Amino acid sequence: MNETIFEARDLSRSFSVGSSPLRDFADHFLRDRPPKVLRAVDNVSLSLREGETLGIVGESGCGKSTLARMIAGILPASSGERRFRDEPYESFLARNRDALKVQMVFQDPLSSLNPRLRVGDIIGEAAVLHGLVRRPQIKDYVADILSQVGLPADSMGRYPHQFSGGQRQRIGIARALAVKPDMLICDEAVAALDVSVQAQIINLLMDIKQDSGLAMIFISHDLGVIRHLCDRVAVMYLGRVVELTETEQLFASPLHPYTRMLLEGMPKISLQRRRFMPIQGEIPSPLSPPSGCHFHPRCPMATEHCGRIRPELREASSGHVHACLNIEPC
Amino acid sequence: MSTAGFKDYAQHFAESRAAVVSLAVSLAFVACAIFAPLLSPTDPYDLTQLQLSDALKPTGSTRMLPGEEVRANIRIDGSATSVQPATPAKTHVTLVAEPCGLNCLGVGVQPEGTRLANLQIRNLPAGATVEGARKHPVQSWWTVDNPEGGKVRIASNGPLPATFTFLAIARSMDQETDFVFHLGTDSFGRDMFSAILYGVRISVFVGLVAAGAAMVIGTGLGLLSAWRGGITDAIIMRAVDFMLGLPALLVGLAILAILGNGVSKVVLAIVIVQWSYYARTARSFAMSELGKEYVEAARCLRLSPARIMLRHVLPNCMPQIIVLFTLNIASAISLESSLSFLGVGLPLTRPSLGMLIASGYEFIFSHKYWISIYPGIVLLVMIVAMNLLGDRLRDLNNPRLDR
Ligand SMILES: Nc1ncnc2c1ncn2[C@@H]1O[C@H](COP(=O)(O)OP(=O)(O)OP(=O)(O)O)[C@@H](O)[C@H]1O
Ligand code: SF4
Ligand SMILES: [Mg+2]
Numbered sequence: 001m002n003e004t005i006f007e008a009r010d011l012s013r014s015f016s017v018g019s020s021p022l023r024d025f026a027d028h029f030l031r032d033r034p035p036k037v038l039r040a041v042d043n044v045s046l047s048l049r050e051g052e053t054l055g056i057v058g059e060s061g062c063g064k065s066t067l068a069r070m071i072a073g074i075l076p077a078s079s080g081e082r083r084f085r086d087e088p089y090e091s092f093l094a095r096n097r098d099a100l101k102v103q104m105v106f107q108d109p110l111s112s113l114n115p116r117l118r119v120g121d122i123i124g125e126a127a128v129l130h131g132l133v134r135r136p137q138i139k140d141y142v143a144d145i146l147s148q149v150g151l152p153a154d155s156m157g158r159y160p161h162q163f164s165g166g167q168r169q170r171i172g173i174a175r176a177l178a179v180k181p182d183m184l185i186c187d188e189a190v191a192a193l194d195v196s197v198q199a200q201i202i203n204l205l206m207d208i209k210q211d212s213g214l215a216m217i218f219i220s221h222d223l224g225v226i227r228h229l230c231d232r233v234a235v236m237y238l239g240r241v242v243e244l245t246e247t248e249q250l251f252a253s254p255l256h257p258y259t260r261m262l263l264e265g266m267p268k269i270s271l272q273r274r275r276f277m278p279i280q281g282e283i284p285s286p287l288s289p290p291s292g293c294h295f296h297p298r299c300p301m302a303t304e305h306c307g308r309i310r311p312e313l314r315e316a317s318s319g320h321v322h323a324c325l326n327i328e329p330c
Numbered sequence: 331m332s333t334a335g336f337k338d339y340a341q342h343f344a345e346s347r348a349a350v351v352s353l354a355v356s357l358a359f360v361a362c363a364i365f366a367p368l369l370s371p372t373d374p375y376d377l378t379q380l381q382l383s384d385a386l387k388p389t390g391s392t393r394m395l396p397g398e399e400v401r402a403n404i405r406i407d408g409s410a411t412s413v414q415p416a417t418p419a420k421t422h423v424t425l426v427a428e429p430c431g432l433n434c435l436g437v438g439v440q441p442e443g444t445r446l447a448n449l450q451i452r453n454l455p456a457g458a459t460v461e462g463a464r465k466h467p468v469q470s471w472w473t474v475d476n477p478e479g480g481k482v483r484i485a486s487n488g489p490l491p492a493t494f495t496f497l498a499i500a501r502s503m504d505q506e507t508d509f510v511f512h513l514g515t516d517s518f519g520r521d522m523f524s525a526i527l528y529g530v531r532i533s534v535f536v537g538l539v540a541a542g543a544a545m546v547i548g549t550g551l552g553l554l555s556a557w558r559g560g561i562t563d564a565i566i567m568r569a570v571d572f573m574l575g576l577p578a579l580l581v582g583l584a585i586l587a588i589l590g591n592g593v594s595k596v597v598l599a600i601v602i603v604q605w606s607y608y609a610r611t612a613r614s615f616a617m618s619e620l621g622k623e624y625v626e627a628a629r630c631l632r633l634s635p636a637r638i639m640l641r642h643v644l645p646n647c648m649p650q651i652i653v654l655f656t657l658n659i660a661s662a663i664s665l666e667s668s669l670s671f672l673g674v675g676l677p678l679t680r681p682s683l684g685m686l687i688a689s690g691y692e693f694i695f696s697h698k699y700w701i702s703i704y705p706g707i708v709l710l711v712m713i714v715a716m717n718l719l720g721d722r723l724r725d726l727n728n729p730r731l732d733r
Contacts, residue, residue: 074629096632104630112623116645126631172627179631 004086005183005215006071006102007047011080013066014039017287038287040066042239043080045313048183053209053216055230055247057223057262059283063239064219065107068187071217072104084183097130103176107188109168113160119146119171120156123178132179142178149174149204166197173204184208185217190225202229223262227251232319235259238286238294241313245320256322257299293325301326342726349722355715362527363534370524371509375680383504384511384519386693389700393509397447397502400425405495406435416497423502430483433490437498438481445503448475449482452497458486514700516689526705529683530712532676536593537663540600544662545655547601548608549647553639555609556616566609573606578661579668586674596675600662611654615647649727657720660713667709683709 015038041063048054056064069075070082073093082089084102093099106112113122123145124138133141143153149170160168169189176184186205190198202225209216220226226233227247234244235258243256254260284290290297296306303326311323344350362369372379383394401416402425411427423439430436437451450473451460459465460472461483474482480500484490513522555566573581585599619625620643628638667684669675676682681689683705690701 069626072630074626093632099632102630104627106623106627108623112627114624114628114642114646117642126633129633129637175627175631 003050004047005050005084007081007083007086008071009045009081009083011041011044011067011070011082012039012078013041013063013070013075014078036287039239039289040286041070044236044239044241046234046241046244048215048217050182051209051213051215052232053218053230055226055233056217056219056236057221057226057233058236060221061283061286062236063286064236065187067236068104068185068217068219072102072185073099074104100126100130100132100179101182102185103179103181103183104185104187105169105172105176105189107191109165109172109192110160112172113168113175115160117159118156119158119160119163122160122171123156123174126175127178130179145174145178148177148208164197165193166200169193169197169201170204173201173208177208181214183215183217185219187219188221189218191221198225205229235262238284238289240294240323242295242324243320243322244313249320255316255320255327256324257301258295259322293323339726343722346722348718352715352718352722355711356719359530359534359712359715363531366527366531370521370527372521372524374520374525374528377679380519382519384515385517386698386701387511387515387519388698389512389514391511391514393507393511395422395505395507397504398423400439400500400502402498403495404437404498405493406490407493411435423500425498425500427498433486433488435484435490436481437484438479439500439502442480444480445505446477446480447501447503448473449477449480449501450474450499451482451484452499454484454496455491455494457488458484458490460484513704514698516686516701517693522686522700522704525681525686526683526708529681529686529705530708532593532680532682533663533666533684533709533712536596536600536666536676536682537659540597540662540666541604541655541658543597544601544604544658545608545651548605549612549644549651551605552609552612552614553616553644553647555613556620556643557635557639563613567613570606570609573603574610578603578665582665582669583672583674586669591674591677593676593680596666596669599669600665603665604658604662607654607658608651611650612647615650616643619643619646649723653720653723653727656716656723660716660720663709663716664713 017036017038044063044067046054056067058064066075070077073082073089084092117125120139120142124133124142127133127141128135128138139156142156146153146155151167151170151174155163155167155171160171163171169192172189189205190201193201205216205218206229208214218226218229230247232245233247233250234241235250235256236242237258243250243254243259250259251263254263284294284297290307292305292307292309293299293302293311296302299306301324306325309325311325313321313323315321316327343353367373381394381396383396398421399417400421400423403414403416404425404427405412405414406427409429411429413425413427415421415424423441423444425437426440427435427437437449439446439449450471451463452469452471454460454470454472460474462477463472463474463482465472472482484496511521511523513526515521516525551566555563581603582596582599585602586595589595589598616639625638625642628642633642663683666675666682667687670682670684671688673688676685678685678689686705687702687709690698690703690705694702
């Protein structure tokens with residue numbers, strides 16, 4: 001399967017921070033000061049093939065969740081283009097039932113479940129409303145989905161607070177699966193769980209992927225998990241993709257200095273958590289990112305033009321792109 | 331809320347004895363309001379039942395039945411007698427006649443034992459007299475003052491004619507009844523106990539309806555504000571700020587000055603005053619709920635905005651809104667009472683507690699304290715109970731207070 005299921009081109013998202021409509025208005029007329037803008041995602045282009053798993057890694061605050069929400073269609077983009085199976089997102093999202101094809105699993109297993117709804121309603125509500133199942137069949141349908149994620153059928157009548165973290169995340173996955181998605185975005189879906197539980201959830205996701213051929217975008221801090229699960233990986237830094245390639249390729253021969261530092265920070269032999277080590281230097285504020293290459297204040301390879309020129313993504317070899325000015329094309 | 335969650339909640343609630351008592355008292359008031367017509371011994375709205383002789387009676391006094399004049403044409407036809415009342419209105423006392431032996435006819439009143447000021451018999455046939463009566467100098471009118479047992483006897487030396495008709499007029503004296511005004515009466519002679527029950531009914535009704543309508547409208551606007559954000563939010567929230575900046579009583583007075591008084595207008599005035607509290611609360615809690623991932627999940631499931639707001643966000647804001655509702659019922663009641671006290675609230679014929687307090691105000695310096703004091707105590711207890719209840723519910727919802 002090599003067809004593209006999802007494609008993003010020059011996708012950006014800015015937030016105006018610390019402002020209110022009234023203040024914007026006053027600023028506009030009185031001081032003529034441009035509102036403070038935070039570019040959480042800055043010209044990101046990527047694509048996802050049918051059945052593929054794409055990993056996204058990056059430090060906290062680099063815009064992974066913002067990107068994920070734009071891909072899921074629950075956050076409008078400031079600029080750029082999104083396509084689902086070659087259809088622009090605007091028309092795709094307008095058809096509610098088709099838009100169900102893109103689903104998301106969230107980070108916080110508790111706050112991502114409505115505490116006032118029973119698990120049966122959490123999982124079955126959308127399927128019934130969009131006509132995927134008829135109301136009389138909903139119990140069987142939900143029981144079936146619950147068994148897919150390894151929960152007993154009697155979970156249906158209970159409330160989220162009566163479950164453990166891992167079970168809650170299974171409910172969150174069941175909710176997404178219940179509307180028969182073709183594409184699943186997991187935004188740090190295991191980050192809030194204990195290590196042993198993490199492994200179970202990751203295995204569950206892999207089983208689901210194998211059974212149903214879902215395309216998946218898997219966002220994580222954890223390079224070990226990414227390496228285990230993903231076909232390709234995108235590395236993000238301060239809102240931009242700095243490197244994107246096959247997983248093997250990335251771990252074998254990382255090109256971008258930031259990727260290399262991430263991998264160096266990763267313990268080589270460890271059965272325990274494999275989080276990346278803090279990298280030298282402070283993470284710059286996303287409100288006033290460094291000019292040129294965002295990474296230049298921390299980059300060991302930086303040269304003087306790195307602070308002036310914004311590096312565009314370029315292809316080093318087939319399917320391996322990076323955004324660094326100082327890597328010779330090989 | 332889950333059943334387990336509810337049980338927990340009820341248990342925490344019950345930890346405070348004051349809260350339990352205030353809940354019981356509040357429910358008792360609601361019950362009073364619902365069952366007032368059954369509980370109350372008189373109907374204070376029935377103006378025909380009022381009599382001036384009962385006005386301003388102190389606590390524990392009994393109702394006086396005022397004296398009345400009853401007339402009836404009594405026709406004797408052989409051994410049959412027929413009494414035809416000639417007084418138009420319904421009276422407490424009715425005239426009766428029955429033979430009392432040969433050539434003798436007794437005339438009296440029902441009920442037995444009614445004390446009469448006098449009983450007059452007119453137009454007797456010739457030869458008949460009334461025992462112990464004084465006769466009118468010219469007419470055939472016989473009057474017995476203070477007749478014993480409320481009865482007179484018509485006698486004759488010769489036989490009475492077989493058929494004759496005469497007129498009887500009885501004037502009864504003021505009488506005590508065994509109806510006790512436990513809380514006294516007001517200046518119209520209304521039983522204060524009944525009036526207070528009906529006053530509670532009106533106050534609770536106005537409080538519930540007004541606070542409920544304000545809750546629906548205010549919460550709706552608050553949710554709209556939270557969902558739409560931007561200019562909608564700015565407009566609604568500036569309106570809220572504006573309303574919160576004005577004193578409630580002043581707004582109520584102004585609205586009623588324009589609209590005139592009446593239950594629906596008081597309710598409208600309270601809604602206009604109170605919607606802003608709900609709007610602000612609903613907005614702020616909805617905003618914090620909207621930031622949670624379950625809302626994003628719902629949007630990802632492509633549920634409609636209305637469904638997300640009403641089925642997902644609203645139930646999570648409901649505990650806070652219910653607390654506000656409890657507190658606002660109390661303040662709606664006190665606002666209504668204040669307006670009625672100031673004379674712009676409810677009409678005089680259907681007194682609420684505030685109106686009762688106001689109507690007793692002019693008598694309080696002549697030691698007729700009961701007209702104002704009893705409704706005042708009832709109002710106070712009701713508002714304190716509802717406030718304590720609301721406070722307790724609010725404490726339970728506040729995660730910062732360690733339960
Ligand atoms: N609604 C918002 N309003 C203003 N700023 C926002 C908003 N959402 C995100 N941001 C900012 O955008 C930047 C990227 O946030 P995002 O949540 O996408 O990062 P992330 O990579 O997911 O981080 P983490 O690993 O901590 O989840 C952050 O600096 C954040 O403060
Ligand atoms: S562009 Fe310059 S600063 Fe940026 S990563 Fe490459 S070498 Fe480092
Ligand atoms: Mg995130």
